Amino acid sequence: MKEIIFINSHPIQYFAPLYKYLNEHGVKTKAWYGSDESIKGGMDKQFGAEVKWDIPLLQGYEYEFFKNYSWKPSHFNGFFGLISLGMIKRLFSMPKSVIIVHGWHYFSHLIVLLTGSALGHTICLRCEMPQNQEMLKTGWKQSLKKLGLKYLLFPRINYFLNIGTQNRLFYKSYGIDDKKIIFCPYSVDNDRFGAERASYAPKLQEIRTSMGIAEIDKVILYSGKYITKKRPLDLLKAYIKLNKPNCWLLMVGEGELRADMEVLIKEHGLNKVILTGFINQSKISEFYAISDVFVMCSTIGETWGLSINEAMNFDLPLVVSDQTGSAGDLVKEGVNGYTFETANVDELAVKLNKLLYQQQLSWSITSQQIVNEYSYATIARNMAQITG
Incomplete structure (x- = not known):
């Protein structure tokens, strides 16, 4: 069985537990990183706050950080923010392996994708691109990208790991054969969130009371950065x-949008709106546990939305914008939630009213049942096609 090496920009709170899971279930997995910023902690430019994740990001799997030769080193600094030439050197000397690269948006990632298969490695691309968002993009840069993907990059990829329906449609739009597309869904640590849901169950009202929320009150939850995309x-x-x-x-x-949100809250005297500030992974489950509905209202750029997966582990109903990458996979209309036209505030309000106060959901399949398929176990099972 070939060894698997994931190539990421930096340790990511959603991906590191996957690597640990794979190793624990007999799939030898390593990770190569171009940056250690998420380990050291520091200013997250989008959060606008100091961020250091408080769950283990380097436990249960082998990993290596590569020297970054960029003149503007950071995974926040675009394509030339990560130039890890040591990765290329390593490809020449190591045994033939399965190399899984998360996107082509850094120099390091692209050069591995372009050279790896020529050196005898099995090269897999796991990008996030949803087709419904790609169709909305125009201009000469988009046309150039399409040509580069179709004639330069994609012919060098052995397997395309799709994270969901729209991502699969993206690959199919380039004529990729079904046999080369493998479902490796975007997932969170369902086991951890399931355990935390159970641990919070006896103290839900205690938590609500501490926040001033009465037992009969409804709670709408948003979890994400206060940025334009969301x-x-x-x-x-x-x-x-x-x-x-x-x-x-x-x-x-x-x-960055906090100030605008505070103005709106003050203008309308919204005394039941709480802007929490940054909440770390060890505390986020408390908010899912006490809520009645989860909302994501993102636009183009929200290629999946993993906080939806988190909310579904607490069996929350969903209201999700139609441009969110995972909407078609995780929201069953009228069953476990609703979608709405992105930026249509009136429709969003209507859908919230239907869900919270008219209870117009069939629940013939629950959020929990749906998200169970979007799991690390599914990834491990499907990746056997590559490593076997």
Whole structure:
């Protein structure tokens, strides 16, 4: 069985537990990183806050950090922010392996994708690109990208690991054969979140009371950065239109739009809206546990939305914008939630009202049942096609 090496920009809180899981279940896995910024901690430019993740990011698997030769070193600094030439050198000397590269958006990643298969390695691409977002992009840069992918990059890839339906459609739009596309869904650590859901179950009202939330009150939850891509102001405006006295809005996150959100909250006297600031992974489950619905209202650039997976582990119903990459996979319309037209605040308010106050969901399949398939176990099972 060939060894698997994942290539990432930096240790990521959603990916590191996957590598640990794979090793624990007999799939020899390593990770190569171009940056250790998430380990050292520091200013996250989008959160606008100091961030250091408080779950283990380097446990249960082998890893290596490679020297970055960039003149502007950071995974926040675009394509030339990561230039890890040592990765290329290593490809020449190591045994033939399965190399899984997360996207082509850094110099290091692209050069591995372009050279790896020529050296006898099995090269796999796991990108996030959803086809419904790609179709909205125009201009000469987009045309140039399409040519580069079709004629330069994709012919050098052995397998394409799709994270969901729209990502699969993206690969199919380039004529990729079905046999080369393998479902490796975007997932979170379902086991951890399941255990945390159970641990919080006896103390839900205690937590609510500590925040001033009554037992009969409804709680809408948002979890994400306060940035333009995620459109948090849309949810605030929809909440105002909903206009229910016993309804709370918890907005877990931080970012550059906080000031605009605070202005809107003050103008409308919204005393049941809480902007939490940055909440780390060890504390996030508390907010999922006490909520009644999870909302994501993102636009183009939200290629999946893994906080939706987290919320589904608490069996929360969903209201998700139609441009969010995972909407078609994780939201079963009228069953475990609703989608709405991105940026349509009126429709978002209507869908929240239907879900919270009219209870118009069939629940013929639950959020928990759906997300069970978007799991590390599914990834391990499907990757056997590559490593076997």
